[in-house]
Amino acid sequence: MGSGGSEPRRERDVLDAIERRRRRPRRKLLDSRITLSHGAGGKSGHDLVEGVFVRELSNPLLEPLGDSALVEAGSGRLAFTTDSFVVRPLFFPGGDIGELAVNGTVNDLAMAGARPLALSAGFVIEEGFALAELEAIAKSMGKAAAEAGVAIVTGDTKVVERGNADGLYVNTSGVGLIEHDLRLGPDAIRAGDRVLVSGPIGDHGMAVMIARGDLELELELESDTAPLNGLVETLLGSGAEVHCLRDPTRGGLATVLAELSLAAQVGITLDEASLPIRPEVNGACEILGIDPIYVANEGRLVAVVAPDSADTALAALRSDPLGREAEIIAEVSAEPPGLVVLETALGGTRVVDMLAGDPLPRIC
Amino acid sequence: MRFVDEYRDPALARRLAEEIAGLVEPGRHYKLMEVCGGQTHTIVRWSLPELLPAGVELVHGPGCPVCVIPMGRQDDAIAIAERPGVIFTTFGDMMRVPSSNGSLLDAKARGADVRMVYSPLDALKVARENPDREVVFFAIGFETTAPSTALTLRRARSERVGNFSVFCNHVTIIPAIKAILDSPDLRLDGFIGPGHVSTVIGLNPYRFIARDHGKPVVVSGFEPLDVLQGTQMVMRQLAEGRSEVENQYLRVVREQGNPLALEAIAETMELRSTFEWRGLGFISQSALKLRPAYAEFDAERRFEVPGVRVADPKACQCGEVLKGVIRPWECKVFGTACTPERPIGTCMVSSEGACAAYYNYGRHAGRRRLDRSRPDSDAPAHAAAADAASAAGGRG
CATH class of the missing domain: 3.30.1330.10 (PurM-like, N-terminal domain)
Structure with a gap:
C-alpha cells in the first residue's frame, strides 16, 4: 500500500482483465448441482443455458438466444x-x-x-x-x-x-x-441509439414479493402484467426506426441492458434520474435493499431506436395506455463495448452488471 | 420519494463536496474509515469518491456482518442445516457464503431444508407451523440485529415454542474497532461511525476513540448526503484540531441509544470470552452467546456442531480487506477466481462487502478516474494514487 505511480497502473490492469472476462461468455458450467441462483434470471442462469443447453443443442436458430x-x-x-x-x-x-x-x-x-x-x-x-x-x-x-x-x-x-x-x-x-421486413435484434443496435422503457419498472416483482406475505409490508401495488403486442404494433407503425425490442422480465431492466450491451458489443449509459419508478416500488426496494433495476416486469418493453427516431418512438409509446409513462432512459455508444454504465443522480458513474444470485435483501 | 430524495440532492452533495475540499490541508493525505457495511455500499453505489477531493480516502472497515463470520462457523451452520428433521432459517445474504463444503445454497440443493427469512420472528413462525421439526435461526449481525433476536427469544420462551433454537453469531462493534486501532498496519485519521448500531448502543461507547486515540468519530446515516456530511464533519474536526464524538444521524440516533433494546440483549445474551473474526482473528469479549436461562433455545447446546476452526482458502485475502489494509482489487483472486457468482471470500458475497460492492459498481468509474490521474499528471504522486484509490471505492 505504499503510494506511487505503479499502483494505478496495476489497478487498471486488474480492472481491464475483469472487463475482458465479463465480455467473454463462459461456455463451461462450474457448478455440480442446480441451485436457486440458476433460476433467478441473472448470470448463473445465463451460464447454465450457455454451458448445458447451447452446448448440447446448438443450432443456428437457438444460438441468438x-x-x-x-x-x-x-x-x-x-x-x-x-x-x-x-x-x-x-x-x-x-x-x-x-x-x-x-x-x-x-x-x-x-x-x-x-x-x-x-x-x-x-x-x-x-x-x-x-x-x-x-x-x-x-x-x-x-x-x-x-x-x-x-x-x-x-x-x-x-x-x-x-x-x-x-x-x-x-x-x-x-x-x-x-409481417414486416425489419430485422429486430442486438445486431441492429448502433452507437448513438436511444433506449426507451414503456413504463415504470419493478411493479410486478415487488407486487409479487409483497403478496407472498413474508415481508409484512402493506402496499397498494399491482403487477404490470399485460399483453404488449398492441403496443409493439403502435410503435412499429409509427415510422420510428426500431432496432431492438426486449421485455425486461426476470433480472429486470439491468439484466436486459447488460445482455444487449454484450450481444451488440456496445456501451450503454443509463441515466438514473430519468428512470420511471413508482414511489411505492422505490420505497419497498429501499426497505429490502434491492435495486429496482433488477426487479422483474411483466408488462413493460425496452426499445432501442435510432437517435432521430427517439421522439417519434416516445410519442408512439405514450399514445397507448400501456405506454403512457414511457421514458427515454439511456444512450448507446461504441465505447466501452459490452458494458452498461449508470450515471447516478449525484453525477457519479457506476457499472451495472447482470444479477448475481437471487435479488436478496440486505440484513441491516 | 419523501424521506429519501432529500438525502440524495445533487446540489447539496456538490456543496458538501466543496466544503470538504476546502478543509483539506495541502499535501496532507486523509484516511477515514467508515465502519458500517451499509455505508460502504452507499459509497460505492453512489460513486461518492468521485465527488471527494484528491487526498481524502475512504477506507472500508469491518462493519459487514456477513463478511466477519469465519469459515468454521459457516461449516457449523451447514452441519446443523444438514441434520435430519432440521429447518434451517437464515437471512438471504448468508445463503451464498462459502464454507469448506459449499454454501447453504449448495446444501439446500443437496436436500437440506434451508429457508430464507427476513426476520427472526419469521423463523419463530416457521417453528410454530412445523411443530414436528427442529427450526434453527442463523443469527448474525452487530448490535443492529441482536435486539430482534433477543425479542424473538423472549417470545419463544413465553410461548413455549420447544422446537425453536438460535445459532448465535452476534458480534459487537467496539472490540473490532479496538482491534483496528491497535493494528500496526493502518494509520487512520478518523471514523465515520455506524448509524444503525448506534441507534442501539448510543454515542458513549465511542468516546475512548476520541479521548484515548485522539481520532474524531462522527456517527452517520446511510444516504449519500449522510455519508458526505459525516465526512465533512470529520474533516472539520481535523482542520480545527479537535477529536470528539459527534452525531450526524440526529434524526435517528440518541446519545443514550435504545435502552429497551440493550435491556433485551442483556437479558437473553452474554459476552463470549472470545470469538474468531474473519481476518481479525480471535478477539476477546467480542461476540454474544445465549445466557444459561435461554440454554434450551441455544442451537450450539441442542446440536453437536463441529466447532472446528477452518482456515480461509490460502488465496483469499478477505482479512486484509476487512482491516482496510488492502483494497479489494489488490487481492490476488479479486475478479478472477473470486466473483459474486462464485465467491471465495465473504467480502465478495454480501452487497455490503467491500469486494462485492466494488466489483458490482466500481470498476468503470475507477478506470475513468485513473485515466485522469496518471503519474504524469500535475498532481503529486501520492495524491494521484490516493485519488485513484478513492475513485476505486477506497481501500478495503
Whole structure:
C-alpha cells in the first residue's frame, strides 16, 4: 500500500482483465448441482443455458438466444417461443399465474415483432388442488388471450402427487407471424441509439414479493402484467426506426441492458434520474435493499431506436395506455463495448452488471 | 420519494463536496474509515469518491456482518442445516457464503431444508407451523440485529415454542474497532461511525476513540448526503484540531441509544470470552452467546456442531480487506477466481462487502478516474494514487 505511480497502473490492469472476462461468455458450467441462483434470471442462469443447453443443442436458430426463435417458413417468417410459470402465490394483486402465462408468451412473440397466431398451454397440477382455483385460472387465461387477440389452440394436463408442483405450474408456447421486413435484434443496435422503457419498472416483482406475505409490508401495488403486442404494433407503425425490442422480465431492466450491451458489443449509459419508478416500488426496494433495476416486469418493453427516431418512438409509446409513462432512459455508444454504465443522480458513474444470485435483501 | 430524495440532492452533495475540499490541508493525505457495511455500499453505489477531493480516502472497515463470520462457523451452520428433521432459517445474504463444503445454497440443493427469512420472528413462525421439526435461526449481525433476536427469544420462551433454537453469531462493534486501532498496519485519521448500531448502543461507547486515540468519530446515516456530511464533519474536526464524538444521524440516533433494546440483549445474551473474526482473528469479549436461562433455545447446546476452526482458502485475502489494509482489487483472486457468482471470500458475497460492492459498481468509474490521474499528471504522486484509490471505492 505504499503510494506511487505503479499502483494505478496495476489497478487498471486488474480492472481491464475483469472487463475482458465479463465480455467473454463462459461456455463451461462450474457448478455440480442446480441451485436457486440458476433460476433467478441473472448470470448463473445465463451460464447454465450457455454451458448445458447451447452446448448440447446448438443450432443456428437457438444460438441468438432471443425471446423467440425466428423460423423461415415458405416465403414468410415465424416467431416461436416457450415459457414456464412457477410464480408463488398463484394469485397476486393485478393478476394470476394464468394471465401471466398468456401475456409472457404473447410478449416474447411481440418482442420479435411478431403477431401472435396461436398458443399452447401445459399444466402440471398438484393432487388436491382446488378446482375452483383452476377454473379461475383458466378463465383469466381466456380473458388474457382474447385481449391479446390470440387463441389457446392446444394443451396438456398432468397431475403429480401431493407435495409436488406447489399447487400448479403452467407452460405456454406460442407461434407468431412476422409481417414486416425489419430485422429486430442486438445486431441492429448502433452507437448513438436511444433506449426507451414503456413504463415504470419493478411493479410486478415487488407486487409479487409483497403478496407472498413474508415481508409484512402493506402496499397498494399491482403487477404490470399485460399483453404488449398492441403496443409493439403502435410503435412499429409509427415510422420510428426500431432496432431492438426486449421485455425486461426476470433480472429486470439491468439484466436486459447488460445482455444487449454484450450481444451488440456496445456501451450503454443509463441515466438514473430519468428512470420511471413508482414511489411505492422505490420505497419497498429501499426497505429490502434491492435495486429496482433488477426487479422483474411483466408488462413493460425496452426499445432501442435510432437517435432521430427517439421522439417519434416516445410519442408512439405514450399514445397507448400501456405506454403512457414511457421514458427515454439511456444512450448507446461504441465505447466501452459490452458494458452498461449508470450515471447516478449525484453525477457519479457506476457499472451495472447482470444479477448475481437471487435479488436478496440486505440484513441491516 | 419523501424521506429519501432529500438525502440524495445533487446540489447539496456538490456543496458538501466543496466544503470538504476546502478543509483539506495541502499535501496532507486523509484516511477515514467508515465502519458500517451499509455505508460502504452507499459509497460505492453512489460513486461518492468521485465527488471527494484528491487526498481524502475512504477506507472500508469491518462493519459487514456477513463478511466477519469465519469459515468454521459457516461449516457449523451447514452441519446443523444438514441434520435430519432440521429447518434451517437464515437471512438471504448468508445463503451464498462459502464454507469448506459449499454454501447453504449448495446444501439446500443437496436436500437440506434451508429457508430464507427476513426476520427472526419469521423463523419463530416457521417453528410454530412445523411443530414436528427442529427450526434453527442463523443469527448474525452487530448490535443492529441482536435486539430482534433477543425479542424473538423472549417470545419463544413465553410461548413455549420447544422446537425453536438460535445459532448465535452476534458480534459487537467496539472490540473490532479496538482491534483496528491497535493494528500496526493502518494509520487512520478518523471514523465515520455506524448509524444503525448506534441507534442501539448510543454515542458513549465511542468516546475512548476520541479521548484515548485522539481520532474524531462522527456517527452517520446511510444516504449519500449522510455519508458526505459525516465526512465533512470529520474533516472539520481535523482542520480545527479537535477529536470528539459527534452525531450526524440526529434524526435517528440518541446519545443514550435504545435502552429497551440493550435491556433485551442483556437479558437473553452474554459476552463470549472470545470469538474468531474473519481476518481479525480471535478477539476477546467480542461476540454474544445465549445466557444459561435461554440454554434450551441455544442451537450450539441442542446440536453437536463441529466447532472446528477452518482456515480461509490460502488465496483469499478477505482479512486484509476487512482491516482496510488492502483494497479489494489488490487481492490476488479479486475478479478472477473470486466473483459474486462464485465467491471465495465473504467480502465478495454480501452487497455490503467491500469486494462485492466494488466489483458490482466500481470498476468503470475507477478506470475513468485513473485515466485522469496518471503519474504524469500535475498532481503529486501520492495524491494521484490516493485519488485513484478513492475513485476505486477506497481501500478495503
